[in-house]
Amino acid sequence: MYRLDPRRDAVIVVDVQNDFCPGGALPIPEGDRVIPPLNALVRRGTCLNIATRDWHPRDHCSFTNQGGIWPVHCVAETWGAEFHPALDHSRLQLIVSKATTPNQEAYSGFQGTSLATLLRERGVERLLIGGLATDYCVKATALDARQAGFEVVVLEDAIRGVEVNHGDCARAIEEMRRAGCISFRTDQLV
Ligand code: VGL
Numbered sequence: 001m002y003r004l005d006p007r008r009d010a011v012i013v014v015d016v017q018n019d020f021c022p023g024g025a026l027p028i029p030e031g032d033r034v035i036p037p038l039n040a041l042v043r044r045g046t047c048l049n050i051a052t053r054d055w056h057p058r059d060h061c062s063f064t065n066q067g068g069i070w071p072v073h074c075v076a077e078t079w080g081a082e083f084h085p086a087l088d089h090s091r092l093q094l095i096v097s098k099a100t101t102p103n104q105e106a107y108s109g110f111q112g113t114s115l116a117t118l119l120r121e122r123g124v125e126r127l128l129i130g131g132l133a134t135d136y137c138v139k140a141t142a143l144d145a146r147q148a149g150f151e152v153v154v155l156e157d158a159i160r161g162v163e164v165n166h167g168d169c170a171r172a173i174e175e176m177r178r179a180g181c182i183s184f185r186t187d188q189l190v
């Protein structure tokens, strides 16, 4: 069991957007399976609920048509960039958009945003992180959170990965663990 502390905990829902779920432009296998456990957690209302979103311009450098490695995805103000309709976004108190300029990639919710400052202003010390994708934005956000001095709990039943290469998710989880992240299932949180 792992006890939540409303005074110092925040949930970060990473990139639960249409394009990363089945039917989207960059679908992550079982991407939508992260939604039920994340909804259950944000609906408790115990912690500050934050979401990040990938929010790219049309000509973002990560797109293959610009020389990048990903298909066009999460273009700001389009369906693909919207939160998945099953995600209870009415419970989200802060939304952080990232990778919003053409020439910069940002997998981490901390990169080029004011997330660290926002968290410190609210007295947050510990982050419960779930969402998409384990081997990209979840990993980058968790590692940056550790660098910024936050405790990190990775929600192991509420993450899914792209797995471009076999073993990427396992390696990402190991990297997060080595950086001091711990992991729990959402049903272990009390
Ligand atoms: C992501 C690939 C490209 C992610 C974002 O949210 O993990 N992955 N852009």
Ligand code: ZN
Pocket: 054, 056, 062, 070, 073, 074, 099
């Ligand atoms: Zn992206």
